[in-house]
Amino acid sequence: MVNDPGDVGCLRRLPHLDELQARARAVNRRLLDTERVGQGCVLASPAFERIARPTFTEDGRRAPALRFGDPRVQALAGALCTTTLAVTGITNRSLRALMTGLLGGAKYSMNQAGYDLARLRVNGLITRLEHRNLYRLTDDGLAFAIFYTKVHDRVLRPLLAVDQPPSPSSIRKALHDIDIHVTQRINNVRLLPTAA
Template structure:
């Protein structure tokens, strides 16, 4: 079982059952998802204390509890879908990779791929639990700082929340200090993180012993072809 803790949030991956069950805990409540009979994805939200989601405990508020639980299920499902359909040539990526102006004329700072702070920020936003609970300055800053591995101040987090919001990647829940990812924000965060962790890092380490043998063999083949082209062109490699 693997655990990750961030304030009131906690996640656990259970591999002891027939498959993998992901549990995301928030205060006294939780949401879990897994493959039912290995055929269909099932998402289940359990609210043990209605105060966890800002609802009173009386029976007349049951409809509101159900609505919020279903909304949590939907947001998590949207995140899972976004992770399976990242598109390289996305207008969102093209837009946020450089500074732009919002519709009301405000400057939206860029979120450039490979910038360490941006990569830590988007990696933190990929946490499935945030899709359910939303993020705050404190919760997102704690995880981003951990992933960045250096100092990360409250003012830096405020600035990053501002550029996420101005780029249309998050929106604030009315009358709260909590933000949720927009569909564009989900796609961008997952795309940046998957591209870095699943493609660039393995390729950059392809000549290392821990790299898959077929990848190291392919890299060696490419090197041989490049050397042949250099020799045929009668160009000398640098000493």
């Protein structure tokens, strides 16, 4: 049903209007916060190092790395960017549904989702709501997700595919010329090509 108060956990009828308005305002606030963080998403160097490398938390626990470029981490960042998760929260089930699609249909088990949720929590990217198996993104978590996704999709992917259409033919020709000159230089020095 469209616009069902049950979607935000409220009952119908006028006696519940105040509760419904409060919950709708909270959903709207989370959505606006998500959009605000997405507009100015710069991951400061210390935060990036803390997330991208294995570290230890303040209480001495090991925080596993979320390495940039790793397909599972990139899919995880993409899943966290969805407004649905930002507004409704993250569960093991909702994360599995998104990750399966983002990983190209590859199997993504309940245990993998649990591990990913744990490492996001330990790195301070999500927080668990009390007495529930529901998580919310922190500001750092949203910045992580948007930064990883934007840099990968808008910078690296186009740069790596610059030698293929629809990139401009002048750039493809320049890369082809560079490849020819590098190959000639290697041949002149008589370096053996490495095994691929």
